[in-house]
Amino acid sequence: MKLNKLMFREYDIRGIWGEDIDEEVSYLIGRAFASKMTKLGLNTTVLAYDNRLSSETIERNLLKGLVESGITVYRLGLASTPMCYYACNYYKTDCSMMITASHNPKEYNGFKFSYNGIHNAFGEDVREIYDLIEKKDFVDGKGSVIECDIRSEYIKLLTENIKLGNRRIKAVYDPGNGTTSIITEDIFNKLNIDVVGIYNTSDGRFPNHHPDPCVEENLADLKKKVIELKADLGIGFDGDGDRVGVVDEKGNMIDVDKYLIIMWRYLYDKVDKKEGFFDIKCSKALEDELIKLGINPVCTRTGNSYTRKISNDGDYPLGGELSGHIYFRDKFPGYDDGIYAGIRLIERLSHTDKKLSELLDGINKYYSTKELKVSVEDTKKFMYIDKIKEYCLNKGYDILTIDGVKAKFADGFALVRASNTGPNITMRYEANSEERLKEISEEFNGVLDNIIKEG
DSSP: OOOOGGGBOSSSEEEEBTTTBOHHHHHHHHHHHHHHHHHTTOOEEEEEEOSOTTHHHHHHHHHHHHHTBTOEEEEEEEOOHHHHHHHHHHTTOSEEEEEOOTTSOTTEEEEEEESSSSSOOOTHHHHHHHHHHHHTOOOOBOOEEEEOOOHHHHHHHHHTTOOOOSSOOEEEEEOTTSGGGGTHHHHHTTSSSEEEESSOSOOTTOOSSOSOTTSGGGGHHHHHHHHHHTOSEEEEEOTTSSOEEEEOTTSOEEOHHHHHHHHHHHHTTTOSOOEEEEETTSOHHHHHHHHHHTOEEEEEOOOHHHHHHHHHHHTOSEEEOTTSOEEEOSSSOSSBOHHHHHHHHHHHHTTOSSOGGGGGTTOOOOEEOOOEEEEOOTTTHHHHHHHHHHHHHHHTOEEEOSSSEEEEETTEEEEEEEOSSSSEEEEEEEESSHHHHHHHHHHHHHHHHHHHHHO
Protein backbone atom coordinates (compact mmCIF):
# COMPACT_ATOMS: atom_id res chain seq x y z
CA MET A 1 0.00 0.00 0.00
CA LYS A 2 1.39 3.42 -0.98
CA LEU A 3 1.71 5.68 2.03
CA ASN A 4 -0.79 8.56 1.86
CA LYS A 5 0.98 11.74 2.92
CA LEU A 6 -2.35 13.49 3.54
CA MET A 7 -2.95 11.19 6.53
CA PHE A 8 -0.24 13.03 8.43
CA ARG A 9 -2.27 15.98 9.56
CA GLU A 10 -1.60 18.94 11.80
CA TYR A 11 -2.09 17.12 15.10
CA ASP A 12 -2.55 13.45 14.43
CA ILE A 13 -2.46 10.71 11.80
CA ARG A 14 -5.88 9.77 10.42
CA GLY A 15 -7.13 7.76 7.45
CA ILE A 16 -9.48 5.08 6.17
CA TRP A 17 -8.86 1.47 7.16
CA GLY A 18 -8.14 -0.64 4.09
CA GLU A 19 -7.37 2.39 1.92
CA ASP A 20 -4.85 4.47 3.88
CA ILE A 21 -4.08 2.20 6.81
CA ASP A 22 -3.43 -1.54 6.82
CA GLU A 23 -1.24 -4.01 8.74
CA GLU A 24 1.96 -2.88 7.03
CA VAL A 25 1.31 0.85 7.51
CA SER A 26 0.50 0.22 11.18
CA TYR A 27 3.78 -1.67 11.62
CA LEU A 28 5.76 1.09 9.88
CA ILE A 29 4.18 3.80 12.03
CA GLY A 30 5.26 1.78 15.07
CA ARG A 31 8.80 1.61 13.73
CA ALA A 32 8.92 5.33 12.95
CA PHE A 33 7.45 6.38 16.30
CA ALA A 34 9.97 4.17 18.11
CA SER A 35 12.85 5.54 16.07
CA LYS A 36 11.89 9.12 16.88
CA MET A 37 11.61 8.14 20.56
CA THR A 38 15.11 6.66 20.48
CA LYS A 39 16.51 9.84 18.92
CA LEU A 40 14.97 11.77 21.82
CA GLY A 41 16.54 9.40 24.35
CA LEU A 42 13.20 7.78 25.26
CA ASN A 43 12.54 4.05 25.46
CA THR A 44 9.12 3.46 27.09
CA THR A 45 5.59 4.21 25.92
CA VAL A 46 1.97 3.51 26.79
CA LEU A 47 -0.05 1.92 23.99
CA ALA A 48 -3.86 1.77 23.88
CA TYR A 49 -6.65 1.51 21.32
CA ASP A 50 -10.30 2.49 21.00
CA ASN A 51 -13.18 0.18 20.10
CA ARG A 52 -13.22 0.67 16.33
CA LEU A 53 -13.38 -2.61 14.42
CA SER A 54 -9.91 -2.14 12.94
CA SER A 55 -8.19 -1.07 16.17
CA GLU A 56 -7.08 -4.48 17.46
CA THR A 57 -5.42 -5.37 14.15
CA ILE A 58 -3.68 -2.01 14.01
CA GLU A 59 -2.50 -2.38 17.61
CA ARG A 60 -0.96 -5.84 17.03
CA ASN A 61 1.07 -4.63 14.09
CA LEU A 62 2.06 -1.32 15.62
CA LEU A 63 3.17 -3.18 18.76
CA LYS A 64 5.37 -5.42 16.62
CA GLY A 65 7.04 -2.34 15.16
CA LEU A 66 7.67 -0.86 18.59
CA VAL A 67 9.16 -4.02 20.07
CA GLU A 68 11.41 -4.65 17.06
CA SER A 69 12.76 -1.15 17.60
CA GLY A 70 13.74 -1.80 21.21
CA ILE A 71 10.86 -0.06 23.00
CA THR A 72 9.34 -1.15 26.33
CA VAL A 73 5.57 -0.95 25.90
CA TYR A 74 3.00 -0.55 28.66
CA ARG A 75 0.17 -2.29 26.85
CA LEU A 76 -3.16 -0.95 28.06
CA GLY A 77 -5.39 -2.69 25.52
CA LEU A 78 -8.90 -1.37 24.91
CA ALA A 79 -9.15 2.03 26.61
CA SER A 80 -10.45 5.56 26.15
CA THR A 81 -8.04 8.31 25.20
CA PRO A 82 -8.21 9.89 28.70
CA MET A 83 -7.34 6.47 30.18
CA CYS A 84 -4.29 6.44 27.92
CA TYR A 85 -3.31 9.92 29.11
CA TYR A 86 -3.71 8.86 32.73
CA ALA A 87 -1.66 5.69 32.19
CA CYS A 88 1.15 7.82 30.79
CA ASN A 89 1.22 9.76 34.08
CA TYR A 90 0.68 6.67 36.21
CA TYR A 91 3.64 4.78 34.71
CA LYS A 92 5.77 7.94 34.59
CA THR A 93 6.58 7.64 30.92
CA ASP A 94 6.74 10.61 28.56
CA CYS A 95 5.44 8.75 25.52
CA SER A 96 2.00 7.50 24.60
CA MET A 97 0.36 6.13 21.49
CA MET A 98 -3.44 6.05 21.22
CA ILE A 99 -5.04 4.29 18.26
CA THR A 100 -8.23 6.19 17.50
CA ALA A 101 -10.00 8.33 14.93
CA SER A 102 -11.99 10.13 17.64
CA HIS A 103 -15.37 11.14 16.19
CA ASN A 104 -14.68 10.28 12.54
CA PRO A 105 -16.98 7.76 10.79
CA LYS A 106 -16.47 4.08 11.59
CA GLU A 107 -14.33 3.33 8.52
CA TYR A 108 -11.62 5.70 9.78
CA ASN A 109 -8.84 5.08 12.27
CA GLY A 110 -5.71 6.89 13.33
CA PHE A 111 -3.00 7.69 15.86
CA LYS A 112 -2.63 10.33 18.58
CA PHE A 113 0.83 10.28 20.12
CA SER A 114 3.01 12.17 22.56
CA TYR A 115 6.71 12.52 23.26
CA ASN A 116 6.44 14.56 26.46
CA GLY A 117 3.49 13.25 28.47
CA ILE A 118 1.94 16.74 28.43
CA HIS A 119 0.31 17.13 25.03
CA ASN A 120 0.04 15.23 21.77
CA ALA A 121 2.47 15.78 18.93
CA PHE A 122 1.52 18.29 16.24
CA GLY A 123 2.94 19.99 13.16
CA GLU A 124 6.40 18.84 12.14
CA ASP A 125 6.47 16.09 14.79
CA VAL A 126 3.55 14.42 13.00
CA ARG A 127 4.93 14.95 9.51
CA GLU A 128 8.32 13.55 10.61
CA ILE A 129 6.69 10.13 11.04
CA TYR A 130 5.93 10.18 7.32
CA ASP A 131 9.51 11.19 6.50
CA LEU A 132 11.00 8.44 8.69
CA ILE A 133 8.85 5.82 6.96
CA GLU A 134 9.73 7.10 3.49
CA LYS A 135 13.45 7.00 4.31
CA LYS A 136 13.16 3.70 6.24
CA ASP A 137 15.19 5.49 8.91
CA PHE A 138 14.51 2.95 11.65
CA VAL A 139 16.45 1.76 14.67
CA ASP A 140 16.57 -1.92 15.64
CA GLY A 141 16.40 -3.44 19.09
CA LYS A 142 14.68 -5.95 21.32
CA GLY A 143 11.88 -4.39 23.29
CA SER A 144 9.38 -5.84 25.74
CA VAL A 145 5.70 -5.71 26.60
CA ILE A 146 4.20 -5.07 30.03
CA GLU A 147 0.49 -5.88 30.18
CA CYS A 148 -1.22 -3.39 32.48
CA ASP A 149 -4.59 -2.37 33.88
CA ILE A 150 -5.22 1.08 35.40
CA ARG A 151 -9.00 0.79 35.52
CA SER A 152 -9.47 1.06 39.29
CA GLU A 153 -6.88 3.84 39.64
CA TYR A 154 -8.52 5.80 36.81
CA ILE A 155 -11.97 5.52 38.40
CA LYS A 156 -10.48 6.77 41.67
CA LEU A 157 -8.88 9.74 39.90
CA LEU A 158 -12.23 10.83 38.44
CA THR A 159 -14.33 10.39 41.55
CA GLU A 160 -12.19 10.93 44.66
CA ASN A 161 -12.21 14.74 44.63
CA ILE A 162 -15.86 15.21 43.66
CA LYS A 163 -17.78 16.85 46.51
CA LEU A 164 -21.50 16.52 45.81
CA GLY A 165 -23.97 18.85 47.52
CA ASN A 166 -27.30 18.09 49.14
CA ARG A 167 -29.29 17.90 45.91
CA ARG A 168 -29.45 14.41 44.41
CA ILE A 169 -29.04 14.70 40.66
CA LYS A 170 -30.74 12.56 38.04
CA ALA A 171 -28.57 12.20 34.93
CA VAL A 172 -28.76 10.36 31.62
CA TYR A 173 -25.55 9.55 29.78
CA ASP A 174 -24.89 8.33 26.24
CA PRO A 175 -21.52 6.84 25.19
CA GLY A 176 -22.93 6.31 21.68
CA ASN A 177 -21.54 2.74 21.73
CA GLY A 178 -18.07 4.28 21.86
CA THR A 179 -15.12 3.34 24.03
CA THR A 180 -16.35 5.09 27.19
CA SER A 181 -19.05 2.41 27.39
CA ILE A 182 -16.44 0.03 28.86
CA ILE A 183 -16.18 2.09 32.06
CA THR A 184 -18.96 4.71 32.39
CA GLU A 185 -21.29 2.54 34.46
CA ASP A 186 -18.60 1.75 37.03
CA ILE A 187 -17.68 5.43 37.32
CA PHE A 188 -21.20 6.78 37.73
CA ASN A 189 -22.07 4.06 40.23
CA LYS A 190 -19.37 5.52 42.49
CA LEU A 191 -21.37 8.74 42.79
CA ASN A 192 -24.48 9.37 44.84
CA ILE A 193 -26.73 10.17 41.87
CA ASP A 194 -29.61 8.64 39.95
CA VAL A 195 -28.21 7.65 36.58
CA VAL A 196 -29.45 5.95 33.42
CA GLY A 197 -27.27 5.01 30.46
CA ILE A 198 -28.31 4.59 26.83
CA TYR A 199 -26.23 3.00 24.05
CA ASN A 200 -23.84 1.90 26.76
CA THR A 201 -22.56 -1.21 24.99
CA SER A 202 -19.22 -1.13 23.19
CA ASP A 203 -19.81 -1.53 19.45
CA GLY A 204 -17.33 -0.10 16.93
CA ARG A 205 -20.00 -0.09 14.22
CA PHE A 206 -21.74 2.75 16.10
CA PRO A 207 -25.16 1.37 15.14
CA ASN A 208 -27.35 3.96 16.87
CA HIS A 209 -25.75 7.28 15.98
CA HIS A 210 -22.44 8.84 15.04
CA PRO A 211 -20.25 9.24 18.18
CA ASP A 212 -19.86 13.02 18.07
CA PRO A 213 -21.81 14.70 20.91
CA CYS A 214 -21.18 18.22 19.64
CA VAL A 215 -23.34 17.61 16.56
CA GLU A 216 -26.88 18.20 17.76
CA GLU A 217 -28.56 15.50 15.69
CA ASN A 218 -26.47 12.88 17.50
CA LEU A 219 -28.09 13.92 20.79
CA ALA A 220 -31.67 13.30 19.63
CA ASP A 221 -32.22 10.14 21.69
CA LEU A 222 -30.43 11.59 24.71
CA LYS A 223 -32.76 14.60 24.60
CA LYS A 224 -35.83 12.36 24.46
CA LYS A 225 -34.65 10.27 27.38
CA VAL A 226 -33.90 13.33 29.53
CA ILE A 227 -37.42 14.66 28.96
CA GLU A 228 -39.02 11.23 29.41
CA LEU A 229 -37.30 10.63 32.76
CA LYS A 230 -37.54 14.27 33.91
CA ALA A 231 -33.78 14.18 34.42
CA ASP A 232 -31.69 17.17 35.44
CA LEU A 233 -29.31 16.80 32.52
CA GLY A 234 -27.98 14.54 29.77
CA ILE A 235 -24.31 13.92 28.97
CA GLY A 236 -22.92 12.49 25.72
CA PHE A 237 -19.39 11.30 24.92
CA ASP A 238 -17.47 10.91 21.69
CA GLY A 239 -15.94 7.73 20.31
CA ASP A 240 -12.70 7.85 22.30
CA GLY A 241 -13.96 9.71 25.36
CA ASP A 242 -12.04 12.99 25.40
CA ARG A 243 -15.02 15.20 24.47
CA VAL A 244 -18.41 15.90 26.02
CA GLY A 245 -21.83 17.13 24.92
CA VAL A 246 -24.52 18.40 27.31
CA VAL A 247 -28.32 18.56 27.25
CA ASP A 248 -30.32 20.56 29.80
CA GLU A 249 -33.50 19.50 31.62
CA LYS A 250 -35.64 20.82 28.74
CA GLY A 251 -33.82 18.72 26.18
CA ASN A 252 -31.88 21.66 24.74
CA MET A 253 -28.24 21.27 23.77
CA ILE A 254 -25.81 23.42 25.74
CA ASP A 255 -22.80 24.34 23.63
CA VAL A 256 -19.40 24.06 25.25
CA ASP A 257 -18.89 27.83 25.40
CA LYS A 258 -22.09 28.00 27.49
CA TYR A 259 -20.83 25.07 29.60
CA LEU A 260 -17.70 27.10 30.33
CA ILE A 261 -19.82 30.07 31.42
CA ILE A 262 -21.73 27.85 33.85
CA MET A 263 -18.56 26.42 35.32
CA TRP A 264 -16.69 29.74 35.51
CA ARG A 265 -19.61 31.27 37.40
CA TYR A 266 -19.12 28.49 39.93
CA LEU A 267 -15.30 28.48 40.03
CA TYR A 268 -14.24 32.11 39.68
CA ASP A 269 -14.08 32.79 43.43
CA LYS A 270 -12.60 29.37 44.21
CA VAL A 271 -9.40 29.66 42.16
CA ASP A 272 -6.38 31.93 42.52
CA LYS A 273 -5.55 32.37 38.86
CA LYS A 274 -8.17 34.59 37.23
CA GLU A 275 -7.57 33.58 33.61
CA GLY A 276 -9.38 31.21 31.28
CA PHE A 277 -8.83 30.18 27.68
CA PHE A 278 -11.18 29.25 24.86
CA ASP A 279 -10.75 28.54 21.18
CA ILE A 280 -11.48 30.92 18.34
CA LYS A 281 -14.84 29.28 17.54
CA CYS A 282 -16.47 30.16 20.88
CA SER A 283 -19.24 32.73 21.23
CA LYS A 284 -18.44 36.28 22.34
CA ALA A 285 -20.94 35.59 25.14
CA LEU A 286 -18.19 33.61 26.87
CA GLU A 287 -15.64 36.40 26.57
CA ASP A 288 -18.22 38.92 27.83
CA GLU A 289 -19.03 36.77 30.86
CA LEU A 290 -15.40 36.16 31.78
CA ILE A 291 -14.78 39.89 31.75
CA LYS A 292 -17.85 40.44 33.96
CA LEU A 293 -16.47 37.89 36.45
CA GLY A 294 -13.02 39.48 36.49
CA ILE A 295 -11.47 36.61 34.54
CA ASN A 296 -8.91 37.50 31.87
CA PRO A 297 -10.12 35.92 28.58
CA VAL A 298 -7.49 34.24 26.39
CA CYS A 299 -8.46 33.28 22.83
CA THR A 300 -6.48 30.45 21.20
CA ARG A 301 -6.44 28.45 18.01
CA THR A 302 -8.51 25.31 17.67
CA GLY A 303 -7.04 21.82 18.01
CA ASN A 304 -6.70 19.34 20.84
CA SER A 305 -2.90 19.15 20.69
CA TYR A 306 -2.63 22.94 20.87
CA THR A 307 -5.23 23.46 23.57
CA ARG A 308 -3.70 20.73 25.77
CA LYS A 309 -0.36 22.50 25.44
CA ILE A 310 -1.95 25.87 26.18
CA SER A 311 -3.71 24.45 29.24
CA ASN A 312 -0.41 23.16 30.59
CA ASP A 313 1.78 26.12 29.65
CA GLY A 314 -0.64 28.71 31.06
CA ASP A 315 -1.75 26.58 34.02
CA TYR A 316 -5.30 27.84 33.53
CA PRO A 317 -7.85 26.57 36.08
CA LEU A 318 -10.36 25.95 33.29
CA GLY A 319 -10.44 26.18 29.51
CA GLY A 320 -11.87 24.48 26.50
CA GLU A 321 -12.81 24.48 22.87
CA LEU A 322 -16.20 24.40 21.17
CA SER A 323 -15.67 20.88 19.84
CA GLY A 324 -16.05 19.50 23.37
CA HIS A 325 -12.51 19.33 24.78
CA ILE A 326 -12.58 20.74 28.32
CA TYR A 327 -9.57 21.13 30.64
CA PHE A 328 -9.77 21.41 34.42
CA ARG A 329 -6.63 22.13 36.40
CA ASP A 330 -8.15 23.28 39.70
CA LYS A 331 -8.23 19.73 41.12
CA PHE A 332 -7.53 17.54 38.08
CA PRO A 333 -4.37 16.86 36.02
CA GLY A 334 -5.51 19.17 33.22
CA TYR A 335 -6.11 16.88 30.27
CA ASP A 336 -9.42 16.63 28.43
CA ASP A 337 -11.74 13.93 29.74
CA GLY A 338 -15.39 13.90 28.67
CA ILE A 339 -16.56 11.81 31.62
CA TYR A 340 -14.82 14.07 34.12
CA ALA A 341 -16.30 17.18 32.48
CA GLY A 342 -19.73 15.60 32.87
CA ILE A 343 -19.11 14.74 36.52
CA ARG A 344 -17.97 18.30 37.29
CA LEU A 345 -21.24 19.64 35.88
CA ILE A 346 -23.16 17.18 38.08
CA GLU A 347 -21.12 18.38 41.05
CA ARG A 348 -21.97 21.98 40.21
CA LEU A 349 -25.72 21.22 39.87
CA SER A 350 -25.78 19.37 43.19
CA HIS A 351 -24.89 22.62 44.98
CA THR A 352 -27.83 24.66 43.67
CA ASP A 353 -31.61 24.46 43.50
CA LYS A 354 -31.56 26.07 40.05
CA LYS A 355 -32.23 24.07 36.92
CA LEU A 356 -29.37 23.71 34.46
CA SER A 357 -31.02 26.06 31.95
CA GLU A 358 -31.34 28.72 34.67
CA LEU A 359 -27.59 28.75 35.24
CA LEU A 360 -27.27 30.69 31.98
CA ASP A 361 -29.61 33.49 33.02
CA GLY A 362 -28.29 36.98 32.31
CA ILE A 363 -25.70 36.21 29.63
CA ASN A 364 -25.46 38.50 26.61
CA LYS A 365 -27.59 37.32 23.70
CA TYR A 366 -25.94 36.44 20.39
CA TYR A 367 -27.23 34.49 17.43
CA SER A 368 -24.80 31.89 16.14
CA THR A 369 -24.66 29.25 13.48
CA LYS A 370 -23.43 25.78 14.29
CA GLU A 371 -20.09 24.88 12.78
CA LEU A 372 -20.73 24.58 9.05
CA LYS A 373 -18.62 22.37 6.78
CA VAL A 374 -17.91 22.49 3.06
CA SER A 375 -16.07 19.55 1.50
CA VAL A 376 -13.07 20.61 -0.57
CA GLU A 377 -9.92 19.03 -1.95
CA ASP A 378 -7.49 18.50 0.92
CA THR A 379 -4.64 19.96 -1.13
CA LYS A 380 -6.50 23.23 -1.78
CA LYS A 381 -8.13 24.10 1.54
CA PHE A 382 -5.31 26.29 2.86
CA MET A 383 -5.10 28.15 -0.45
CA TYR A 384 -8.81 28.96 -0.10
CA ILE A 385 -8.17 30.38 3.38
CA ASP A 386 -5.42 32.61 2.00
CA LYS A 387 -7.91 34.01 -0.49
CA ILE A 388 -10.45 34.66 2.26
CA LYS A 389 -7.75 36.56 4.14
CA GLU A 390 -6.99 38.60 1.01
CA TYR A 391 -10.69 39.42 0.62
CA CYS A 392 -10.94 40.62 4.24
CA LEU A 393 -7.82 42.77 3.96
CA ASN A 394 -9.16 44.39 0.78
CA LYS A 395 -12.40 45.17 2.61
CA GLY A 396 -10.50 46.67 5.53
CA TYR A 397 -11.93 44.21 8.05
CA ASP A 398 -10.39 43.70 11.49
CA ILE A 399 -9.13 40.11 11.32
CA LEU A 400 -7.60 37.53 13.64
CA THR A 401 -5.43 34.92 11.88
CA ILE A 402 -4.25 32.59 14.65
CA ASP A 403 -6.42 29.87 13.07
CA GLY A 404 -7.90 30.52 9.66
CA VAL A 405 -9.48 33.95 9.31
CA LYS A 406 -11.82 35.53 11.85
CA ALA A 407 -13.35 38.80 10.69
CA LYS A 408 -14.44 40.73 13.79
CA PHE A 409 -17.22 43.28 13.59
CA ALA A 410 -18.75 45.48 16.29
CA ASP A 411 -21.90 43.37 16.06
CA GLY A 412 -20.59 39.88 15.26
CA PHE A 413 -17.93 37.77 13.55
CA ALA A 414 -17.24 35.47 10.63
CA LEU A 415 -14.80 32.59 11.11
CA VAL A 416 -13.53 30.60 8.12
CA ARG A 417 -10.82 28.00 8.69
CA ALA A 418 -9.36 24.83 7.22
CA SER A 419 -10.17 21.67 9.14
CA ASN A 420 -7.11 19.84 10.41
CA THR A 421 -8.94 16.50 10.65
CA GLY A 422 -10.55 16.22 7.22
CA PRO A 423 -10.92 17.67 3.70
CA ASN A 424 -13.19 20.50 4.79
CA ILE A 425 -13.48 24.23 5.17
CA THR A 426 -15.41 25.05 8.35
CA MET A 427 -17.35 28.23 9.06
CA ARG A 428 -19.05 29.74 12.08
CA TYR A 429 -20.92 33.02 12.15
CA GLU A 430 -22.31 35.10 14.99
CA ALA A 431 -24.14 38.41 15.38
CA ASN A 432 -26.26 40.32 17.86
CA SER A 433 -29.38 40.02 15.68
CA GLU A 434 -30.80 37.41 13.35
CA GLU A 435 -30.84 39.92 10.50
CA ARG A 436 -27.15 40.72 10.91
CA LEU A 437 -26.31 37.02 11.23
CA LYS A 438 -27.98 36.43 7.88
CA GLU A 439 -25.98 39.27 6.30
CA ILE A 440 -22.65 37.95 7.57
CA SER A 441 -23.46 34.36 6.59
CA GLU A 442 -24.56 35.29 3.07
CA GLU A 443 -21.51 37.48 2.52
CA PHE A 444 -18.91 34.89 3.51
CA ASN A 445 -20.73 31.87 2.09
CA GLY A 446 -20.90 33.72 -1.22
CA VAL A 447 -17.22 34.69 -1.12
CA LEU A 448 -16.18 31.11 -0.34
CA ASP A 449 -18.42 29.70 -3.08
CA ASN A 450 -16.80 32.00 -5.64
CA ILE A 451 -13.28 31.16 -4.47
CA ILE A 452 -13.98 27.40 -4.72
CA LYS A 453 -15.50 27.81 -8.23
CA GLU A 454 -12.41 29.71 -9.37
CA GLY A 455 -10.30 26.81 -8.07
